[in-house]
Amino acid sequence: PxxxxxxxxxxxxxxxxxxxxxxxxxxxxxxxxxxxxxxxxxxxxxxxxxxxxxxxxxxxxxxxALDAGILIGEILDTFDNGGPVAVTDISATCHMPDVLEAPYRPALLNEAADGAPLRLGGPSCLAGDVIGDYRFATPPGPGTRIAFLDQAHYSMVKTTTFNGVPLPAIALWNSDTDALRLIRQFDYPDFRDRLS
Known part of the structure; x- marks a missing residue:
């Protein structure tokens, strides 16, 4: 091209x-x-x-960073809105802006090809804070952890704290030892200090 x-x-x-x-x-x-x-x-x-x-x-x-990094989140709540919906602590607008801008559908770890459909959305007040429709072998409930693949390239450099949604922590996983090392955790002062 x-x-x-x-x-x-x-x-x-x-x-x-x-x-x-x-x-x-x-x-x-x-x-x-x-x-x-x-x-x-x-x-x-x-x-x-x-x-x-x-x-x-x-x-x-x-x-x-192609095919590197995962974004791990959790389902906060589920409900029916003409179809099954889950609100997650991952926000399309805050953590995965390419979902809304590209459009882009990130791969979900262990997505079931023939599973039950579920629309995943984010916690912000943005009406379009929708990650996308995914399939699960078993319908997940609150507390279920989910992981999106290939997220290192933009999930750090294009993030926002819109509506006070916190940024995801950054950690390194050693695949040889299974050790997880926390690099950076974000909290309210990070949100506040970005505004001044």
């Missing part, structure tokens, strides 16, 4: 690139995926650099 975009953009930049030292072609490239054509990308970037005499940059973006 980057090559196609550049083919369309390059003629419009004719005469402008000669005065530049650097050219930033942005981020969002999933260069760490196994099926990404990295050799083709390298050749393309080298070609642009040599043709225009610029140093070409790509922003690392989410690729550095």
């Amino acid at each position: 980057l090559q196609r975009i550049w083919a369309s953009l390059e003629p419009r930049l004719e005469g402008l690139l000669g005065g530049l030292k650097w050219l930033n072609l942005g981020g969002g490239h999933h260069i760490t995926r196994a099926d990404y054509a990295r050799d083709d990308l390298s050749a393309f970037l080298r070609q642009v650099s040599e043709r225009h005499g610029v140093e070409v940059y790509l922003e690392p973006g989410e690729a550095i």
